Amino acid sequence: MAAVALTPGQSEALSELREIVRINEGRVRIEDVRDPQQEDLSLAVDMAIDCRGETTAESSVPLEDWEPVTVLVPPRFPFEHPEVTLPHRRFAGLPHVMWADAICLYLAANDWDPGRRMHGFVGQLLTWFEEVARGTITGPEVPWHAPLTGPRTGEYLMIRTDLPESLENDSALWLALAVVQSIGGGRHDVRRWLRGRDEANEIRAWHDRRFSEGDFDVRGMIFLAPAVALPEPVGFAYPRSREELLTALAGQGLAQRDYRELREFTRDFNGGIWDGYDPAPDLLLLGSPAPDRYAIPSRIAHVAAWALDLGEDLDEVGWLTVFDQRPRITTRRDTTRPAQWLVGKRVLVLGCGALGAPTAEFCVRAGAAETYVIDDAEVRPGVLVRQPYTFEDIGRNKATALAERLSVINPDALVLPMPFDAIDLITGEPPMSEVDLVIDATANRSVASALEWARWTAEGRQPPLLSMMVGHDCERAAATLALPGASGAGVDILRRLGITASTDADLHDVLDDFFPAQPRGAPFQPEPGCSDPTYVGSAADLAAFAGQLLNDGLAILTSAEKAHDTAFPRRWASVARTSTAGAAGVARQRLSWPNDQVRLDPVLRYQMRVDPAALASMRREVDLMADRRGLHVETGGMLLGQIDQASRVVWITDADGPPPGSEASAEGLKLDPTAARGWARRRRRLTRGMVAYIGAWHTHPDYLALPSPKDREAMDEMASDGMPVLLMILGGGSGRLSRWVAGNELPDMHLQLFFPDPEDGRDAPVLP
Incomplete structure (x- = not known):
């Protein structure tokens, strides 16, 4: 097959490699260049890295004098990073080595800096060999990648439930069962983990009960899959062939007899549930621990899913894509938010x-x-x-x-x-x-x-x-x-x-x-028939x-x-x-x-909410009156706020002293309602009607906070103009008022609404 023309990026990469060879004084050399045979394939450049005299007693692996590598330059270079493969498997097991014959220099796509191009790539490759020679090569600082698996079946497995404690605490090789739900569209969800076959019988009873009650959906059918927890980390990749995989599992202690017996049990179990339907998926779940340096709070750091139903005669292993969402090992992307x-x-x-x-x-x-x-x-x-x-x-x-x-x-x-x-x-x-x-x-x-x-x-x-x-x-x-x-x-x-x-x-x-x-002008109504x-x-x-x-x-x-x-x-x-x-x-x-002081009108069942600022204003007025005429002289003034008859709430937002024309004496306080409303008009305008005149307050310096007949008569007169009004009395029985002025405690408070007299043709509120 004839070679295809290099892309502009590949041509530039090759020129850069030749320039790197020239300026690196023999540290690297180009052995061969193999042009891509198809438009979507990489340019292959066989190179050699000079490692003469680099091997020491601390080296991770003894190095040859000239270490061969193949640099694969993708067609979209520099927007896609090159890859490195090896013609041998001597570096298998080293950090960053995948499939035993490939070096992964970039843990994520964003680790590659397109601006540094081939100079940055070769520099990173040389650093990797230097660290191998010194014995200082380390893996990534986070568990960034599960062990790689080979060809995919196109189906995927979702794991959303943690292992039970009995399995989490067992560090040896163990065999268990996973209850898997077939969702449809090639998706399967692990719903539960079972320690043994006895627990599986509970699942069968649940399934039979579900079927008898009519709650049955083929898309939601369940099946069992054997699960093997390996005692040692797998490394960067699982073996590619069935024979290599079975040999590797046996090397970690999996007895073939135990494995066969568990598979036979799951096949019989699944056959009973899926009788009359297509065969249940035949899966094997493989769990591996993380390397010691990874602080993963689970016995199983990574789970792989092997599709067994591709046929026992096939040498190549088929794998499902696994999405591991176990709460124990998953950190939500919105954490700390x-x-x-x-x-x-x-x-x-x-x-x-x-x-x-x-x-x-x-x-x-x-x-x-x-x-x-x-x-x-x-x-x-x-x-x-x-x-x-x-x-x-x-x-x-x-x-x-x-x-x-x-x-x-x-x-x-x-x-x-x-x-x-x-x-x-x-x-x-x-x-x-x-x-x-x-x-x-x-x-x-x-x-x-x-x-x-x-x-x-x-x-x-x-x-x-x-x-x-x-x-x-x-x-x-x-x-x-x-x-x-x-x-x-x-x-x-x-x-x-x-x-x-x-x-x-x-x-x-x-x-x-x-x-x-x-009120704003014409309301915005976007279409005919839009009533709001x-x-x-x-x-x-x-x-x-x-x-x-x-x-x-x-x-x-x-x-x-x-x-x-x-x-x-x-x-x-x-x-x-x-x-x-x-x-x-x-x-x-x-x-x-801060919260308001809350009281209840016991008759009309309105909630009264007194702003702390209003109480502070009243206290100042009482203190001033005490300085001028003594604490035994009543004082009071206007209450400003709002009365909401829908939510049955009265807000007392502010309190003023007596308006002009008011009379205060030891026998009582008299307010002119017309003057009071006029006095509060500016406040109402500034607050767009949220703070207006709503009533009056006064003190009973020597008596309990209860309305007298004169108080009731005065409030009825104030409500005669058709608006409800509030009466608030601050009582001073047993010296309570004087202690409030001194800042020690709240006074007795009586709050009561007075509505227009229904005999005057106005309706009083109906109690709920």
């Missing part, structure tokens, strides 16, 4: 849209044991722009379609669709306390309010709640995280973020995006924001678990911006707030 928090967790994702769907996928890939996805909407054509559905999914329920796709990522993980309204789950049974994390990606105000209400009214454990949202033009995103023990949930923390943004110049863009002062106004944003935008917000939330959860500190904040928010929006502030910000 925030997503590690999700391993083994149960996660509930509310909303399967542009944020929820990628977030659910991130959870499954991170190793969540159970992921529940809930959404009652169907897939529409327009959402394919940014939501991970296909044309075939149009008209299907989002939760169902998403769960089907995510279920194939990890067969050991449960992905369960819930194709109904999230509010039904929040307000019904079973409680959300059964999961480890709730993620609200609905961006739905009703869902957020239901969550806020459910978190403070439900009894028992409350999992962390991570709520996500994006701005109207997808330039910004925000997330809130309520840790267990937080005084509020998503609505609470988002409101807190907005209030903070109203006085922080670095967050003004967030205030304008998520809390606009005026939406936002502009691409799949890339939403996936990026979903990943950032999830990562930040998981990082906080990880820190909280490590802190073991009651002072660790329980309410958090994260803000993320695109590069174009970053000019308005830093790309990412994380904020936290």
Whole structure:
């Protein structure tokens, strides 16, 4: 066969080799050049390395005066590195020697530097021979490669379960059984390891029961494969022929009789299960330990799978590709990253849209044991722009379609669709306390309010709640995280973020995006029939924001678990911006707030949340009044905050002193409600309505914190303009108020809502 023309890269490599011979003063020489016989073959250059006088008492292997090597230059040189073969097997067993006749100079593709070309390659080859001569040749510092196997069958074996302790602790040669599931498409999964034949009978009973119950799928059929654990490392490669392999196994102590008996047992077992179907795969698993220098925490470092059913008369051994994913020896690629928090967790994702769907996928890939996805909407054509559905999914329920796709990522993980309204789950049974994390990606105000209400009214454990949202033009995103023990949930923390943004110049863009002062113009409705106004944003935008917000939330959860500190904040928010929006502030910000003081209106069943800053303002006012007129004179003022009748929460965000026109005396305090509301108007405008006048507070210096008839009469009058108002009394019985002013303890607190009188034509709230 005539030689083919060299590629430009091969021609350059040959020129470089000749130049290296010239400048290396006889250290290397070219013996022969054999052009490739086909276009996809390598250029073969036979060379000799001068090793005269190099062999010493410490040499790994005695070297000849001139050591022959063949350099194979691939057609794509320098973008593909050359290889080195040997015309002998004297170096078998040395580090970096594979198949006993090839030297592996590069452990990975990125070890090869194309810029150094043949000069770098020859330099590395000479270094290898020098280290052999000195006896200092070492293998890679990590277990980078399993022993090489020969021709592949095209099938593969997945190992996802660790060896039992009894086998891990047995360092001698042993024979065992692997329970393998035939998945189909040439794939087989090791599901369990058995010490002996008695355990195999349990597997047979399980299979028979499964068959009788109708839970039977040919693609999921099981079979047994004998497994041999070798006591010594194999080296860089298994023998190529059947005869050499059997001889090598016998050399490690495998008795042919034991091997034959185990094979006969597995064949009989598999024949009984696969009766009436094609024969079960006939495999032999070979496990080898790692060299001593490798710290692999398993008796078996590498597993190879020999396909025995190619025929006993064939000399060549057929091997399956093995993907070894045993937890004991596998290091996840996301280790040390925030997503590690999700391993083994149960996660509930509310909303399967542009944020929820990628977030659910991130959870499954991170190793969540159970992921529940809930959404009652169907897939529409327009959402394919940014939501991970296909044309075939149009008209299907989002939760169902998403769960089907995510279920194939990890067969050991449960992905369960819930194709109904999230509010039904929040307000019904079973409680959300059964999961480890709730993620609200609905961006739905009703869902957020239901969550806020459910978190403070439900009894028992409350999992962390991570709520996500994006701005109207997808330039910004925000997330809130309520840790267990937080005084509020998503609505609470988002409101807190907005209030903070109203006085922080670095967050003004967030205030304008998520809390606009005026309603935006025409809503964005992308297609006819889209009933809900939406936002502009691409799949890339939403996936990026979903990943950032999830990562930040998981990082906080990880820190909280490590802190073991009651002072660790329980309410958090994260803000993320695109590069174009970053000019308005830093790309990412994380904020936290201490818990509010929480009290309950015992009559109307509203939860009252008193900001520590509001209490501090009241304390200052009480202290000032005590300095001016004595501690026995009542004082008080306005309460600023918000009343949310949907989640039945009242926020007391700030407290001012008495507005103009107020009267304070030892007998009581009288406020003018009209003056009070006018006094708070600027605060309401700055906070976009989140901090407004909601009621009044005053002290009972010498009495318990209980409303007097005058207090009730005053509050009824304040509510007469149609707005509910809050009364807060700080009591001083038994010197409690004076101790609070001294900084020793909190005062008695009474908080009560007063609604307009229904006899005036206005409805009072109905108790739940």
